[in-house]
Amino acid sequence: MQETEQSEKDMIGSLLDDDESECSEFRSSITKSQQHSQSPIKSFKDLRESPVLNEDPTYQEFPSADPSNFYITVQPTFIQSRQHSSSHEFHSYMLPQQPMYYPCQDGYFSQKRTKKLQLQTEIDSSISQQCQDQYASLSIQQSFIQGNEYQREKIFKGLVDDLLLLSKHKFGNYVIQKIIENCNQNTRTLIFEQLNSHVLEMSQDKFGCRVVQKLLEFILNQQKVQLISQIKPYALKLIFDQCGNHVIQKIIDLVTDAEFIIDLVTNNVDKVVSHPYGCRIAQKCLEIFPNDKLQELYISLIPLCERLSFCQYGNYIVQHMMNSGPPKGFEVIGKFIKSRIIEVSQDKYGSNVAERYIKLAQDDDIASICKILLNQTVPPMLLILINNSFGNYVMQNFYLKCNDKQKEQIQIQLSKYEEHQFTQFGRHFLQYLARIHAC
Numbered sequence: 001m002q003e004t005e006q007s008e009k010d011m012i013g014s015l016l017d018d019d020e021s022e023c024s025e026f027r028s029s030i031t032k033s034q035q036h037s038q039s040p041i042k043s044f045k046d047l048r049e050s051p052v053l054n055e056d057p058t059y060q061e062f063p064s065a066d067p068s069n070f071y072i073t074v075q076p077t078f079i080q081s082r083q084h085s086s087s088h089e090f091h092s093y094m095l096p097q098q099p100m101y102y103p104c105q106d107g108y109f110s111q112k113r114t115k116k117l118q119l120q121t122e123i124d125s126s127i128s129q130q131c132q133d134q135y136a137s138l139s140i141q142q143s144f145i146q147g148n149e150y151q152r153e154k155i156f157k158g159l160v161d162d163l164l165l166l167s168k169h170k171f172g173n174y175v176i177q178k179i180i181e182n183c184n185q186n187t188r189t190l191i192f193e194q195l196n197s198h199v200l201e202m203s204q205d206k207f208g209c210r211v212v213q214k215l216l217e218f219i220l221n222q223q224k225v226q227l228i229s230q231i232k233p234y235a236l237k238l239i240f241d242q243c244g245n246h247v248i249q250k251i252i253d254l255v256t257d258a259e260f261i262i263d264l265v266t267n268n269v270d271k272v273v274s275h276p277y278g279c280r281i282a283q284k285c286l287e288i289f290p291n292d293k294l295q296e297l298y299i300s301l302i303p304l305c306e307r308l309s310f311c312q313y314g315n316y317i318v319q320h321m322m323n324s325g326p327p328k329g330f331e332v333i334g335k336f337i338k339s340r341i342i343e344v345s346q347d348k349y350g351s352n353v354a355e356r357y358i359k360l361a362q363d364d365d366i367a368s369i370c371k372i373l374l375n376q377t378v379p380p381m382l383l384i385l386i387n388n389s390f391g392n393y394v395m396q397n398f399y400l401k402c403n404d405k406q407k408e409q410i411q412i413q414l415s416k417y418e419e420h421q422f423t424q425f426g427r428h429f430l431q432y433l434a435r436i437h438a439c
Contacts, residue, residue, distance in 0.1 A: 127158030128166065137171040141178045155179075156187060163194050164202075173207040177214045191215070192223050199230045209243040213250040224255060236264050245277040252284050262289060262297060269300040279313040286320050302329050306336050315349040319356045333357065338368055342381055342391075351390035358397050369398065370406045374413055382413055383421060386429040396432055 130136035144155050159166060166172030180188060192215060202208030216224060238244030251258050265272050265282050272278035308314030321329045337344055337357050344350040373382045385391035
């Protein structure tokens with residue numbers, strides 16, 4: 001029995017023989033280390049001071065303070081975060097970074113001045129990017145308009161390297177336009193020199209064409225001649241371009257020696273007046289230039305009036321020729337309309353030409369048209385026109401130009417027709433007559 005107890009004692013070791021005081025001392029050291037790890041640290045100073053024990057009676061360790069619970073005690077999250085921040089403070093305290101100074105001619109600026117200069121450099125480099133933002137570009141425009149010369153120069157230097165890019169940007173082009181409007185002539189010259197070689201590319205761009213128009217408006221006359229010399233070889237191409245035609249119109253408005261455009265239109269009159277953008281250039285020429293410079297153009301247009309009256313875009317040219325063209329042109333157009341009044345008045349585009357002619361016609365011309373409409377034909381011409389979706393508007397304008405005798409003749413003729421002979425457009429015409437006589 002004694003031998004068995006001795007063997008078990010040898011297997012367990014000398015732990016059973018340890019003094020109880022040594023065990024209690026070991027237990028107290030573990031408790032102190034746990035208390036130290038759980039003490040809240042607020043700053044670097046707390047690292048050098050003894051930890052303060054939590055005296056809150058409501059505080060409870062996780063998972064439990066029960067000695068029989070063998071799970072490891074977990075520290076709360078906020079203590080771990082505080083320990084992380086204190087570690088960062090410790091390293092930043094022990095290893096401070098060396099200050100960097102911005103060099104100048106006579107030495108070095110202070111650290112505060114260096115940071116200010118670095119920040120200013122970042123702002124200058126981002127002006128071009130800010131111009132491409134919808135709201136930042138508005139702010140830059142206001143800053144340039146209200147700023148002094150130094151502020152304007154700083155803004156311009158920030159975007160001078162990206163003038164072409166910003167000129168073709170949907171927001172940046174407004175900044176360039178405001179700069180051209182409000183800057184001095186030296187700045188305009190710099191913009192012109194940088195963009196002059198790209199004027200054709202910009203003229204065909206949706207936003208760049210606006211910058212070209214603004215340049216034409218504000219640059220010197222000598223610079224206008226240089227810019228137009230870049231455009232001139234490609235002027236016909238720009239006339240038919242959706243964006244380029246606006247540049248050509250600006251040249252006609254502002255430049256006195258733009259007669260080369262008249263020659264282009266005259267030599268290509270058939271294509272130009274039938275084109276949606278080209279017809280606008282032809283109209284602009286007829287509006288701006290005096291008649292003595294347009295003689296050749298009118299000679300080319302008069303034989304085309306009959307065909308252009310039925311054209312979607314050409315009818316505007318014919319209307320303008322009647323308004324401000326030579327008397328011979330109005331005479332030719334009037335002769336054509338009177339001979340084909342029924343056909344022209346029933347056409348969607350020709351009816352506009354007929355209405356314009358009736359408004360400008362003399363009493364003799366009105367009398368001849370009234371005679372044609374009141375002829376006893378089958379079917380009656382008057383009934384055909386008032387029942388037509390376009391012709392009834394021509395008849396409304398015609399009735400206003402008639403004298404009392406002619407109006408009475410028209411009413412007598414209408415009274416002969418039965419109600420079922422009128423379409424919805426014919427009834428509109430009758431209602432129009434009733435409103436006129438009621439007034």
